[in-house]
Amino acid sequence: MNSLGYAILSALGRKPCSGYELADYLDTVWPAKHSQIYPLLTKMEKKGLVYYEHVEQVGKPDKKIFSITDKGRDVLEKWVLTTPTDPTVRDEFLIKIYSVWVSDKESAKRLVQDRIFKLQKKMTFREKNIAEMEKKYGQNGFDIMSKHFGRYVLFNRKLKLEKEEMSWCKWVLGLIDKTKLDILS
Amino acid sequence: MNSLGYAILSALGRKPCSGYELADYLDTVWPAKHSQIYPLLTKMEKKGLVYYEHVEQVGKPDKKIFSITDKGRDVLEKWVLTTPTDPTVRDEFLIKIYSVWVSDKESAKRLVQDRIFKLQKKMTFREKNIAEMEKKYGQNGFDIMSKHFGRYVLFNRKLKLEKEEMSWCKWVLGLIDKTKLDILS
DNA sequence: AGCTGCATGTAACCTGTTACATGATTAT
DNA sequence: ATAATCATGTAACAGGTTACATGCAGCT
Numbered sequence: 001m002n003s004l005g006y007a008i009l010s011a012l013g014r015k016p017c018s019g020y021e022l023a024d025y026l027d028t029v030w031p032a033k034h035s036q037i038y039p040l041l042t043k044m045e046k047k048g049l050v051y052y053e054h055v056e057q058v059g060k061p062d063k064k065i066f067s068i069t070d071k072g073r074d075v076l077e078k079w080v081l082t083t084p085t086d087p088t089v090r091d092e093f094l095i096k097i098y099s100v101w102v103s104d105k106e107s108a109k110r111l112v113q114d115r116i117f118k119l120q121k122k123m124t125f126r127e128k129n130i131a132e133m134e135k136k137y138g139q140n141g142f143d144i145m146s147k148h149f150g151r152y153v154l155f156n157r158k159l160k161l162e163k164e165e166m167s168w169c170k171w172v173l174g175l176i177d178k179t180k181l182d183i184l185s
Numbered sequence: 186m187n188s189l190g191y192a193i194l195s196a197l198g199r200k201p202c203s204g205y206e207l208a209d210y211l212d213t214v215w216p217a218k219h220s221q222i223y224p225l226l227t228k229m230e231k232k233g234l235v236y237y238e239h240v241e242q243v244g245k246p247d248k249k250i251f252s253i254t255d256k257g258r259d260v261l262e263k264w265v266l267t268t269p270t271d272p273t274v275r276d277e278f279l280i281k282i283y284s285v286w287v288s289d290k291e292s293a294k295r296l297v298q299d300r301i302f303k304l305q306k307k308m309t310f311r312e313k314n315i316a317e318m319e320k321k322y323g324q325n326g327f328d329i330m331s332k333h334f335g336r337y338v339l340f341n342r343k344l345k346l347e348k349e350e351m352s353w354c355k356w357v358l359g360l361i362d363k364t365k366l367d368i369l370s
Numbered sequence: 371a372g373c374t375g376c377a378t379g380t381a382a383c384c385t386g387t388t389a390c391a392t393g394a395t396t397a398t
Numbered sequence: 399a400t401a402a403t404c405a406t407g408t409a410a411c412a413g414g415t416t417a418c419a420t421g422c423a424g425c426t
Contacts (some may be wrong), residue, residue: 132293
């Protein structure tokens with residue numbers, strides 16, 4: 001099984017979900033499109049790692065609510081103990097920053113300012129989420145045995161990193177402004 | 186063309202490189218294996234975005250030194266002005282943190298401590314690199330027109346984010362230790 | 371004797387994205 | 399009207415990894 005499979009097991013362990021919900025839910029840990037999730041759930045169901053109940057709905061299409069099995073929990077437990085592979089980041093923004101030598105001062109500033117704008121939106125969303133969790137579960141609700149622990153610390157991690165990238169963006173804007181003359185413009 | 190292609194153009198614009206060198210060089214902006222780089226370079230050469238010189242060597246295998254063409258520079262210049270796609274992060278560590286509810290206190294601590302160890306190694310390497318660049322080019326060597334600008338600011342970005350993740354790891358270790366009794370162990 | 375670095379390339383495979391396909395309900 | 403949300407699935411394609419293939423030099 002692949003990383004996405006384990007991410008699914010982990011999410012289902014916290015709370016039974018439909019494939020549709022999972023797509024949204026997994027975004028924080030391992031982003032995936034529904035076209036990848038649905039066939040994998042079928043495979044995992046055949047292997048006995050998850051099972052589902054067919055839920056009929058009115059006004060909405062029917063859905064399958066998936067849950068983790070004991071076998072699935074065992075498999076996840078073993079995997080969690082293994083050493084994680086190195087993280088990979090794919091961010092076109094980095095290539096564009098790297099390429100500023102083909103560009104001019106104004107384009108470079110615009111690039112960074114757009115990033116700041118997007119970061120601001122994410123941070124606002126993240127802060128709202130964290131506040132909600134803290135209100136719901138209190139400060140003591142986040143010990144390691146709680147099923148909210150992982151989600152809580154990961155949201156805080158994202159927020160911290162976003163703040164730090166924001167501060168870097170501002171530093172870069174300062175560097176660009178320091179550039180005396182812009183020969184090209 | 187895809188993001189990797191633009192990353193290659195950007196790298197070659199700074200300095201002509203062999204495919205072998207590129208694999209190492211691109212790691213900061215868009216990681217890729219040589220099996221992906223070599224065929225893409227051939228394609229790009231056919232499109233007239235890059236050209237190469239065959240360099241014979243003694244004691245080492247011959248190599249192809251690739252450079253960017255005027256057409257390549259034009260293509261890159263246009264692309265840099267377009268809005269970058271959203272970044273994606275794939276990090277198994279996040280799934281494992283998310284899954285601590287299947288685990289125990291000691292395994293969770295080990296997971297985070299291993300991460301701290303790896304971060305420490307990366308940070309040491311990064312600090313050394315930044316110091317070298319600053320010694321080589323001085324404080325004024327990093328205005329936006331310099332070909333070192335992109336690399337310099339990206340290294341600083343990575344270092345900042347690594348430091349921030351380190352601080353987050355320590356916060357998580359504190360949270361784990363606060364957990365009163367470990368029912369499982 | 372075996373590993374690492376230099377150097378290029380192909381083939382098979384796995385992973386992930388975009389597009390196709392359907393269809394009711396609700397919000398703008 | 400038109401887009402978004404809910405809900406599941408398949409097919410085609412693009413992107414990325416692992417393995418195969420070669421071969422010399424230098425280090426342990």
